[in-house]
Amino acid sequence: MEKSKVYFTNLRAVPGMNLLQKLEKLVKKAGIEQIDFQNKFTALKIHFGEPGNLAYLRPNYAKVIVDLIKKQGGKVFLTDCNTLYVGRRKNALEHLEAAYENGYNPFTTGCQILIADGLKGTDEAYVPVPVGEYVKEAKIGRAIMDADIFISLSHFKGHELTGFGGALKNIGMGSGSRAGKMEMHSDGKPRVNAKACIGCGSCVRICAHGAITITDKKASIDHSKCVGCGRCIGVCPVNAIVAAWDASHDAVNKKMAEYSWAVLNGRPHFHISLVIDVSPNCDCHAENDLPIIPDIGMFASFDPVALDMACADKANQAPVIAGSYLAEQIKGHGNVEQQDRFCSTHPDTNWRSCVDHAEKIGIGTKTYELIEI
Template sequence: MGASKVFFTNLRATPKMNLLQKLERLVKKAGMDEIAFKDKFTAVKIHFGEPGNLAYLRPNYAKVIVDLIKSMGGKVFLTDCNTLYVGRRKDALEHMDAAYENGYNPFTTGCQIIIGDGLKGTDEVYVPVIGGEHVKEAKIGRAVMDADIFISLNHFKGHELTGFGGALKNIGMGCGSRAGKMEMHSDGKPVVRSKACVGCGICEKICAHSAITITDKKAQIDHAKCAGCGRCIGACHANAIAAAWDESNDVLNKKMAEYSWAVLNGRPHFHISLIVDVSPFCDCHAENDLPIIPDIGMLASFDPVALDMACADLALKAPVIAGSYLAEQLKKQGGSEHDHFCATHPETNWIVCLDHAEKIGIGTKQYELIEV
């Protein structure tokens, strides 16, 4: 496989060309308008941001992409899947409330929001992963898989488990249903936080495999019977059931790549990343810390692996912002030569995801950077 083309534009603006106009020019130069959108359902995968976090992408960027797709006759919608952890995006109703609160609605973006895995994170499609090393069937939100065309609009930032979050993180982890996210983060079996459990029995009633029993007013899960569907997590009003979070970060990265393969395989796809507000932690946090590096620019490509590699290379060349979490980590570690993301989160190794994605045929780490 030869080098993939990754298109880049900086964040300088003039009275004749603002950032939104530059984004439209970028994706057109990168060839997005060559996709046959007419009468095709098109999913634009985005992270709506956890309320309280201000680093997520503004809805203005999404509107540029939505308007372009609509101008070519596409039937476009914005989407994300429900979260695995406790927060404001655990079910579709709260998720949409959070999206609206953060400015995402049909009036600001020009299209509807559909939560990909339904009300409780259980509306999923089992997608075979041909040659998967860790995943045989990926559990992907149904609305994501129902789309004819897939577009990812990514906020490039740090991440405490994967080093950074870019295109592959937004696609693989972001499109997994609750059970899918649990499979990536753990061996796929939930656990009970006994202190939080009130013994209401809702989880016992909803379990289709009779894996949950209430003993001494506390829920217990028999992992020999548990199918790992995650329905009990969504049903628990006390937030007493959670994923085990016991998977190594390297395996998590590989699973994420295999989930990305499941989402992208067999249909047109295109990817856009913005290296802005590069916070050290995920947008799933209800807060955002000072960026670890300055804003850099916007990038687009048909190849998400090359796109992530290009974003990482640009970020690694950027100076560290004084007083940031990364600056503090470097002071503690006492080193001058470093990888920004591995220094921010020393237990992570982000290249594992890109290496595995390249190995299974999603794309290539080799790229030609074209400035527009």
């Protein structure tokens, strides 16, 4: 397979060329202007960050991409889907408030924000995945699938379940509706925390399969009837219904790759990753730890598989920051230079299972040519 081109720029800046200007130069060199944006709805997929976390990408970076797309005649919007876990981004109203709190709004970014899977995470499109080994029909936020063009802007960092979170995680997991995220995270069905349940019946009313009943003012779920759609999680006012979280790490990674295929297949797409503030955990945390490696730079490519590989390779060549969680993890475990930064941070994870599977199902290639500008 022919090598994919991945473009890279470091974070050095001089008078007359700041980082935002370098980002614009990078994506232009990488070919983003080859896409016909004229009058096309363009989804710019990003993670707005859980409030309390300060490692998420600043909205300034998004504005660079938004302005460029608008100059090309595109109808661009920033987007993400609601979370499966309990937090500030569980429904569209709180999600928007969290985004605004973190600086994302039409005034700072130059475009509107749409939560792709709607108010309660149930506005989804069903996308066939003929190449899927795990997923036969992906459940993707409808606004993302309604777009003509898909662009991802990712913060590359560690992740406690997938090893790292890069382009494929932003695309696949990030674009899944609540039911889609449940499918990726779980082999099982949701359950009820009886202590928290108040017996309000919201879950009973939302369930289309008659799987939930109220007994003695407590809800219970009949797993023989439950299809794992996750709608009950979204409507519970006290967060008493939780996902199973029981899929193996490799299974999550492979499902995530198959969801990425569903998002990207059949339309133009382009991908940008910033390897900065590389915290050990996801931006979904309401806190961020000390970065595990120094800032590296900005990357762009039409191939998200090659992009993730290039970011991972550069990260693995970087020194470990003293006093970081990674430094604590590898203390006394041999030659630091030979250790994978992300597997060492979270030893139970295997990030390669995602890029390997993504290459296998035809999203892109792990073989790349790195072009520095």
